[in-house]
Amino acid sequence: xxxxxxxxxxxxxxxxxxxxxxxxxxxxxxxxxxxxxxxxxxxxxxxxxxxxxxxxxxxxxxxxxxxxxxxxxxxxxxxxxxxxxxxxxxxxxxxxxxxxxxxxxxxxxxxxxxxxxxxxxxxxxxxxxxxxxxxxxxxxxxxxxxxxxxxxxxxxxxxx
Numbered sequence: 001x002x003x004x005x006x007x008x009x010x011x012x013x014x015x016x017x018x019x020x021x022x023x024x025x026x027x028x029x030x031x032x033x034x035x036x037x038x039x040x041x042x043x044x045x046x047x048x049x050x051x052x053x054x055x056x057x058x059x060x061x062x063x064x065x066x067x068x069x070x071x072x073x074x075x076x077x078x079x080x081x082x083x084x085x086x087x088x089x090x091x092x093x094x095x096x097x098x099x100x101x102x103x104x105x106x107x108x109x110x111x112x113x114x115x116x117x118x119x120x121x122x123x124x125x126x127x128x129x130x131x132x133x134x135x136x137x138x139x140x141x142x143x144x145x146x147x148x149x150x151x152x153x154x155x156x157x158x159x160x
Contacts, residue, residue, distance in 0.1 A: 001077075007077065007139075007147075011143045015133075017127055020124035020125065020127050020128040028144045034111075036065075037092075040106065062096075070085055080159060081153075
């Protein structure tokens with residue numbers, strides 16, 4: 001597996017334009033939220049039997065995917081980034097639960113956010129004049145959020 005710096009350098013090559021960067025700061029977190037929300041809508045079979053009635057609502061493809069990503073990709077990349085992503089995931093779950101309790105449809109809200117955010121991403125790459133990194137390697141879909149976190153850490157002078 002590449003080192004964190006190797007991933008971030010490769011990802012950063014197609015994210016030099018300031019407008020594209022701003023678009024990514026908005027759209028990448030939105031895509032993560034929407035993806036988690038869409039996967040949240042897919043329950044795991046037998047969740048209530050395995051986890052009990054109280055935890056069954058959290059037993060879905062969204063939580064399973066994020067746990068897998070947090071420990072399977074982000075923790076190998078950087079424990080600090082994994083911790084930040086865990087915090088961001090908790091914030092996303094809070095938003096998802098709020099949406100579920102509202103009059104809005106979680107599914108359709110996430111479909112709209114996902115679609116608009118990806119359109120934004122492609123507009124950003126059009127402005128950049130370079131294709132999205134994930135077209136080279138699908139793992140860059142996971143690197144995008146970590147790349148933003150690493151920028152936060154660098155600006156704060158924290159190790160990533």
